[in-house]
Amino acid sequence: MANSAPTITGQRLPPQAGEQIDRGSTFQFTFDGRPCNAHPGDTLASALLANGTSVLSRSFKYHRPRGVLCCTGNCPNCLVQVGDEPNVRACMHPATPGLQVTHQNAWPSLDTDLMAATQIVDQFLPVGFYYKTFIRPKVLWPLYEKILRTAAGLGKVLLGSRPGKHHKQYVHVDVAVIGGGPAGMRAALAAAAHGAQVILLDEQPVLGGHLRYTDADSAADLAAQVAAQPRISVHTNTAGVGWYEGNWLAATCGNELLKIRMRAVVNATGASETPLVFGNNDLPGIMLGSAAQRLLKIFAVRPGQRALVVTANDSGWQVAADLHAAGIRLAAIVDQRAAAECQSEHLTALTAAAPVYWQHTVTSATGDRNVREAVVAPLSAAGAVDASAGKFVDCDLVTVSVGWTPQNGLLRQMGGRVQFDSAHGAALPVHLPAGVFAAGRVAGTHTLQAELLEGQQAGEQAAAYLRLCAAPAPLQPTAA
Numbered sequence: 001m002a003n004s005a006p007t008i009t010g011q012r013l014p015p016q017a018g019e020q021i022d023r024g025s026t027f028q029f030t031f032d033g034r035p036c037n038a039h040p041g042d043t044l045a046s047a048l049l050a051n052g053t054s055v056l057s058r059s060f061k062y063h064r065p066r067g068v069l070c071c072t073g074n075c076p077n078c079l080v081q082v083g084d085e086p087n088v089r090a091c092m093h094p095a096t097p098g099l100q101v102t103h104q105n106a107w108p109s110l111d112t113d114l115m116a117a118t119q120i121v122d123q124f125l126p127v128g129f130y131y132k133t134f135i136r137p138k139v140l141w142p143l144y145e146k147i148l149r150t151a152a153g154l155g156k157v158l159l160g161s162r163p164g165k166h167h168k169q170y171v172h173v174d175v176a177v178i179g180g181g182p183a184g185m186r187a188a189l190a191a192a193a194h195g196a197q198v199i200l201l202d203e204q205p206v207l208g209g210h211l212r213y214t215d216a217d218s219a220a221d222l223a224a225q226v227a228a229q230p231r232i233s234v235h236t237n238t239a240g241v242g243w244y245e246g247n248w249l250a251a252t253c254g255n256e257l258l259k260i261r262m263r264a265v266v267n268a269t270g271a272s273e274t275p276l277v278f279g280n281n282d283l284p285g286i287m288l289g290s291a292a293q294r295l296l297k298i299f300a301v302r303p304g305q306r307a308l309v310v311t312a313n314d315s316g317w318q319v320a321a322d323l324h325a326a327g328i329r330l331a332a333i334v335d336q337r338a339a340a341e342c343q344s345e346h347l348t349a350l351t352a353a354a355p356v357y358w359q360h361t362v363t364s365a366t367g368d369r370n371v372r373e374a375v376v377a378p379l380s381a382a383g384a385v386d387a388s389a390g391k392f393v394d395c396d397l398v399t400v401s402v403g404w405t406p407q408n409g410l411l412r413q414m415g416g417r418v419q420f421d422s423a424h425g426a427a428l429p430v431h432l433p434a435g436v437f438a439a440g441r442v443a444g445t446h447t448l449q450a451e452l453l454e455g456q457q458a459g460e461q462a463a464a465y466l467r468l469c470a471a472p473a474p475l476q477p478t479a480a
Helices: 044-050 114-124 129-133 138-152 182-193 216-227 289-297 314-325 347-353 409-413 448-465
Strands: 027-031 034-038 079-082 085-089 100-102 167-178 198-201 232-235 239-244 248-253 256-267 271-273 286-288 306-311 329-335 356-358 360-367 371-378 391-394 397-401 404-406 417-421 426-431 436-438
Touching: 027 044, 034 044, 167 182, 167 448, 182 198, 182 216, 182 232, 182 256, 182 448, 216 232, 239 409, 256 448, 271 289, 286 289, 289 306, 289 314, 289 397, 306 314, 306 360, 306 371, 314 329, 314 347, 314 397, 329 347, 329 360, 329 391, 360 397, 371 397, 404 426, 409 417, 436 448
Parallel strands: 027 100, 167 198, 167 256, 198 232, 256 436, 286 397, 306 329, 306 397, 329 356
Antiparallel strands: 027 034, 079 085, 079 100, 239 248, 248 256, 271 404, 360 371, 371 391, 417 426
């Protein structure tokens, strides 16, 4: 039921610049039968976190508690059942009034999952153990099957539910731009300015990419320019899922399949943050730095009270600054680099606000339903961890910002070749077929100005490929 009075919940922050929730209206949905307050613009995950629910699911085999990790739909940590639909990513599904959401893969409840006892005997449960163990006597297989399905299933398919309707649409354009971040929007605008009919796809509900949580004003300005350009058709909540011979791009939006034929394509699919491997890194409360920023800036949700920020780049220092500005206490900043390598504008202020451990990393975390403590240890010049010098840090939030992985799957399907670039620590394009272009973070560019320049260049290159304009001059090398 919706009403006009905003609801204040325990983890909801005061209004944030650029937030995309409507505080003028409040409604409820249920999670495992418990009512949860939400605002229009919330996802299931943001609303659950705002209501104090940190455990959203359980892991497939050992039933370990899972919470928000990426906030972009790139991980399986927040899978829930929505009505009769299993395996819904809570961080992508919008919260709506009256929705009935339940947990998956836990018995008898999400908080008290008896199947988590399998962790005690994990050494006796290798991969595929059930195929080799539960085979005799044959007459007991129906019982074995029932137990195994209860223990390891992900969601439930309700046999009595009616199948949904699926549609397909044929689209013919001059240029397809995949990704609605700064590089993608600028590429679409550049191609359209030369007369190309452009389709712009983005899997998020709103254009902007990383600008939605780093520079909301620039995101809104670019989105307004795109909306004012009649030659650009925008499709949000739409993911490019495959490229096929003859420049056919398959994209999905809910139950609709778009079969897009284009003459040129710009890949501006961005990059996702890379998780860090350490003991118990799957505990709720441990998330990517960009996930914490999305919760803060887009949904005005406090991801924790006392944060340990782990980083190997200046992005992590921006995360720390955003957390500090939101009133979240910084337990420590752990940077794998030497102090001289940090160029963050927040260095002086944050050094005064929290302990900083240079050339350190996190080695393990402890907790039950949420992280409670982490261990940080120094790194040698060769990158080896000195576990004997570990220090315990009390925290209920650990953010990780150690690198970026370009989302280049579609680009490689199109025939593009990538190669690992040690300077960027990522696989970047080294060859693109005719009519295929790349811009932004998928190409290793991480500063806004450089992303915009690359997007402009890619859009003009696409238009030139279609003989709508002259080929643009090569870009001069800039800091990425």
